[in-house]
Amino acid sequence: MAIRPRPGKEAVEAKGWLRANKWLILRRLSQFGILGLFLLGPLAGVWIVKGNLAYSYTLDFLPLSDPHILLQSVLAGVEPHKDAIIGVVIVTVFYMLIGGRVFCSWVCPVNLVTDLACCTRRMLGIRTSTQLSRNARYWLLGVTLLLPLVTGTIVWEMFNPVSMAFRGLLFGLGLAWVILLGIFLFDIFVSKEGWCGRLCPVGAFYSLLGRKSLVRVVATDRDKCDDCMDCFEVCPEEQVIRPALKGADKGLSPVILSSQCTNCGRCIDVCAEDVFHFGLRSHKQSDKGVEAVKTGAEKLDDAA
Amino acid sequence: MKDSDKEKGKTVNRRQFIGNVLKTACGMGLLGLGLGMYARQASSLPPMAVRPPGALPEEEFLGSCIRCGLCVRDCPYDILKLGQLGDDGVVPGTPYFTARTGPCEMCEDIPCIPVCPTNALDHGLTDITKARMGLAVVVDQETCIAFLGLRCEVCFNVCPIRGEAITLDYQHNTRSGKHALFIPVVHSEACTGCGLCEKACILEEAAIKVFPTHLAKGELGKHYRLGWKEKEKAGGSLVAPDIEHKYNLPEGVRYDLQGKGLIIDSSGSQEVPVSSNPLDTLNSNPLDTLNQGLEKQ
Numbered sequence: 172m173a174i175r176p177r178p179g180k181e182a183v184e185a186k187g188w189l190r191a192n193k194w195l196i197l198r199r200l201s202q203f204g205i206l207g208l209f210l211l212g213p214l215a216g217v218w219i220v221k222g223n224l225a226y227s228y229t230l231d232f233l234p235l236s237d238p239h240i241l242l243q244s245v246l247a248g249v250e251p252h253k254d255a256i257i258g259v260v261i262v263t264v265f266y267m268l269i270g271g272r273v274f275c276s277w278v279c280p281v282n283l284v285t286d287l288a289c290c291t292r293r294m295l296g297i298r299t300s301t302q303l304s305r306n307a308r309y310w311l312l313g314v315t316l317l318l319p320l321v322t323g324t325i326v327w328e329m330f331n332p333v334s335m336a337f338r339g340l341l342f343g344l345g346l347a348w349v350i351l352l353g354i355f356l357f358d359i360f361v362s363k364e365g366w367c368g369r370l371c372p373v374g375a376f377y378s379l380l381g382r383k384s385l386v387r388v389v390a391t392d393r394d395k396c397d398d399c400m401d402c403f404e405v406c407p408e409e410q411v412i413r414p415a416l417k418g419a420d421k422g423l424s425p426v427i428l429s430s431q432c433t434n435c436g437r438c439i440d441v442c443a444e445d446v447f448h449f450g451l452r453s454h455k456q457s458d459k460g461v462e463a464v465k466t467g468a469e470k471l472d473d474a475a
Numbered sequence: 476m477k478d479s480d481k482e483k484g485k486t487v488n489r490r491q492f493i494g495n496v497l498k499t500a501c502g503m504g505l506l507g508l509g510l511g512m513y514a515r516q517a518s519s520l521p522p523m524a525v526r527p528p529g530a531l532p533e534e535e536f537l538g539s540c541i542r543c544g545l546c547v548r549d550c551p552y553d554i555l556k557l558g559q560l561g562d563d564g565v566v567p568g569t570p571y572f573t574a575r576t577g578p579c580e581m582c583e584d585i586p587c588i589p590v591c592p593t594n595a596l597d598h599g600l601t602d603i604t605k606a607r608m609g610l611a612v613v614v615d616q617e618t619c620i621a622f623l624g625l626r627c628e629v630c631f632n633v634c635p636i637r638g639e640a641i642t643l644d645y646q647h648n649t650r651s652g653k654h655a656l657f658i659p660v661v662h663s664e665a666c667t668g669c670g671l672c673e674k675a676c677i678l679e680e681a682a683i684k685v686f687p688t689h690l691a692k693g694e695l696g697k698h699y700r701l702g703w704k705e706k707e708k709a710g711g712s713l714v715a716p717d718i719e720h721k722y723n724l725p726e727g728v729r730y731d732l733q734g735k736g737l738i739i740d741s742s743g744s745q746e747v748p749v750s751s752n753p754l755d756t757l758n759s760n761p762l763d764t765l766n767q768g769l770e771k772q
Contacts, residue, residue, distance in 0.1 A: 212548065225568075226543035226592045236592060240541050244593055247538030255541075255592035310499050314507040318514070324537035326514040329567055334542065335560065338568055342544050345559020345567065 177293075178401040179441035186443065194436030201277045209341055223338045224278070225328075226255060234258035238266075239315075239376040240334065243327060247319035263380065269434075271381020275367060275374045276407075276435035280336040284351050285367045288358035289407070301362035301369075305410065305431070308368075308375035315372045332366075333373045364407050368431075378430040388432060388439065389450035390415045390425040396446050402438035412438065416446070426454050521564040522686055524571040525670060527555055528579060528606035529588045529596040533687075539595035542568030546587035546596060552580045555587065574670025574685040579608060581635050581669050604636055609668030610691035611641070611661045611683055619682035621657050624648045630659050630672035630683050639665040641672065659683065663692060 182191040189196075209227070211217040221228045226236040236258035241251055251259070266274060276282055315327035328334060332354055335347040354366045367374055390396075393416050402416070403409045411429035418424070439447040520526070520533055527546050530536050547555040547570055554577035558565030565571050570587075572579060581603045588596045600606060611630075616622045634641045641659050648654040661683075670685040706712055722730045729738045 218548075221548045221590075222543040222545045225541045226545065228545060228590070234592065236541070236543075241593075244539060244541050248535075249539040249593050249595075251593050252591075252598070258592070304495075304499065307499065307503075310503040311506070314503050314510070318507060318511050319538065322511055322514065323534060324514060325541065326510055328542055329514050329517060330510060335567060338542060338544065338557065339559070342547065342557040342568075343559050345563075346561030347559070347567070350560070 178404040181399060181443035182401070182441045184443070186445070191440055194440050198277055198435060202280065202283060205278055206280065206337070206340060209337075213341060223334070223341055225334055225338070226258060228254075233261075235262050237334075238263050238380065239373055240325070240328060243315060243319045243325045246316055247323050247325055266377055266380050266384070268384060269381075269386050270384040270432070271377035271379065271430060272374060272433035273381070273384075273386075274377045275371075276433035279333055279373070280340065281333050281351070281354065281371070282367065284336075284355050285358050285364070285407075288355045289364065292359045292363065293404075295359070297359060299361065299363065301365065303362050303365060303369045305369055305408075308370050308372055309379075311370055312372035312375040312379075327372065331373065333371070367433075368407055374433075382430040383452070384430075385452050386434060387450060387452050387454070388415075388427045388434060388436065388447050389454045390427070390446050391448045391450065391454070392444065392446045393417075393419055393425050395444040397444055399443065401441040401443075402447070405437045405441050407435065407437075408432055424454075426450065426452055428452070517566065520566075520571070520687065522690060523573055523575070523684075524558075524563065524565050525574055525579070525609050525668060525685055525687075527570055527572065527587050527596055528581075528585055528603060528608055528667070529591075529598075529600035530608070531595060531597060536595050537566060537569070539593045540569050541593055541595075543592065544568070544570070545590040545592070546570050549586045549590045551582060551586060552577070554579060572670070574609075574673040575681055576674070578670030578674040578685075579606075579667075580671075581606070581667065604665075604667060606667045606669075607688060609670070609685040610663055610688045611666050611668065611670070611672050611685050612691045613659055613661060613683050615682040618678055618680075619659070620677070621659055624650060624654055624656055626657060627677060628657055628659070629675050629677055631657075633671045633675040635669060635671060636665050636667065640667070663688075 179191055185191075208220045209223065211219055212221060219230060224237055225240045226234070228234055234254040234257050236251075236255045238259050241255060241259050245251065318324075318326040330350075332347070332350045336351055339345065339347040357365050358367075362369060390412075396416060402412055406412055408429070408431045411427050411432040414423045414429075415425050415427045434449075436447075436449065439445075439449065526533075526536065527550075531539055542557065544557050547557055554572040555570045556563075556572065558567050558569045558571060560567045563571075583603060585600065585603050585606075588598060588600060591598070613619055620627045628643060631637070631641045631643055639662065641661050644658040644660045646656040646658055648656050668685050668688070672683045673681045673685050676683050702713075720732075724730060724737075727740045729740070730736065731738055
């Protein structure tokens with residue numbers, strides 16, 4: 172098996188290391204920054220943010236709550252308090268506008284684990300095929316919402332690696348690291364992007380939340396694409412790229428419309444030709460008839 | 476030909492589609508069942524873990540608590556912890572404290588409650604003395620030194636609802652025969668389950684412990700009626716009062732059940748010895764023999 176050069180190599184040569192890693196660096200800053208803000212309290216006694224990703228209180232006035240968890244608790248028959256409702260409205264509106272799965276790539280702590288797994292997998296040259304559908308997560312999401320209805324307790328939160336990891340770092344990890352290690356190994360040896368891309372119901376929830384989000388990655392200069400495949404190589408949801416990048420012949424919009432896109436921006440980084448940029452959903456190509464085919468692209472996206 | 480091929484492909488696809496959907500649905504159903512059953516099994520609270528004040532009954536609590544940990548952060552005494560997977564047996568992410576190492580100090584403003592975003596800690600609780608986190612129980616009379624006849628009363632003295640949640644019951648020390656035992660007795664109508672007594676217990680392993688109320692309390696059968704209470708409620712006996720028992724005794728003789736026993740009303744007549752021999756048993760009054768020992772009481 173020919174070992175491919177590390178994706179992004181050309182981009183580094185063309186754009187310099189910093190620009191070829193810009194969004195990755197910003198993303199890590201965001202992930203660690205958020206974690207750091209939460210950790211300032213317990214470690215240094217500086218209480219800017221209290222709580223964790225499930226619900227937090229910032230500077231003693233800003234409540235933020237996780238809509239997936241709060242929804243489960245409502246389904247279990249709970250009436251949340253005013254603060255929790257304000258918090259959930261803020262968070263929901265934010266992710267609806269910015270892109271639901273921005274949570275996955277810019278906030279979620281498990282992303283660090285799965286990115287590392289992906290990296291390791293690539294370095295070890297492991298290629299396994301998997302039966303696991305990319306839609307399994309939506310089913311699992313359904314299960315997480317059905318369970319509180321049936322049992323009256325928030326069952327998923329007993330297993331949720333996302334909240335467990337973040338909470339663990341702030342309040343004590345216990346054996347949660349075993350679950351994280353499990354995900355790491357699963358992603359390396361069993362299924363490529365197995366957790367985030369196929370199973371995680373939290374990601375599925377945010378993907379549905381951000382279906383109509385405004386901020387999207389746009390293949391603005393798709394005619395410059397030299398088919399190096401680096402973006403497909405690094406994208407955790409590679410199926411989302413094709414319609415936008417290669418859909419010019421079919422008249423598809425250059426906007427990556429799939430809600431499965433996490434807006435991580437890694438495709439922008441690794442592209443030596445600068446094909447991709449962050450843009451708006453309403454991005455208009457100078458091509459004619461983009462508006463007319465956009466609906467078609469969305470349909471295609473829905474089918475995916 | 477082309478059409479029928481297409482048709483064929485379509486039906487196979489539909490079959491595959493339905494098959495896939497069913498497969499996934501079954502898989503997810505099983506997964507859900509597994510998760511649900513595991514959750515059910517794992518959601519019992521270990522007896523030594525006490526929920527913060529105002530916590531809803533355990534089942535409701537697990538539906539309401541979103542595991543944010545704000546109560547932990549706002550506890551000024553830092554006694555609350557969040558459950559960790561596989562570590563303490565408490566549902567991961569839910570708050571609890573351990574009375575022996577860090578009991579609830581019963582803050583008057585109960586800062587852990589108002590920060591709870593989902594009412595898992597009941598915002599209606601504003602008086603900490605109304606909290607029922609659990610119930611203290613004197614679990615071991617063999618080691619509690621009050622039962623051994625030693626003066627201790629530490630649990631009684633540290634109790635924040637002093638004299639009401641724990642009282643001292645004075646009892647006779649039958650071992651020494653001349654001392655009193657100062658026995659601590661917990662009263663569930665006042666005990667909040669804060670655990671200060673358990674923390675303070677001087678033994679290596681506390682003889683007084685806070686348990687979840689349902690483990691600590693007995694419950695009378697619903698059909699039980701306490702006669703004296705019913706009497707009090709009704710303001711008088713609910714059954715016909717007992718008729719005084721009549722003994723079938725010869726005239727001039729009475730029987731005092733709880734006192735002297737048989738009593739003969741001697742009408743002053745001096746008994747004449749039957750026999751001239753003073754040692755003859757016939758001379759003694761047979762009642763003396765019958766009532767022997769009763770006078771001493």
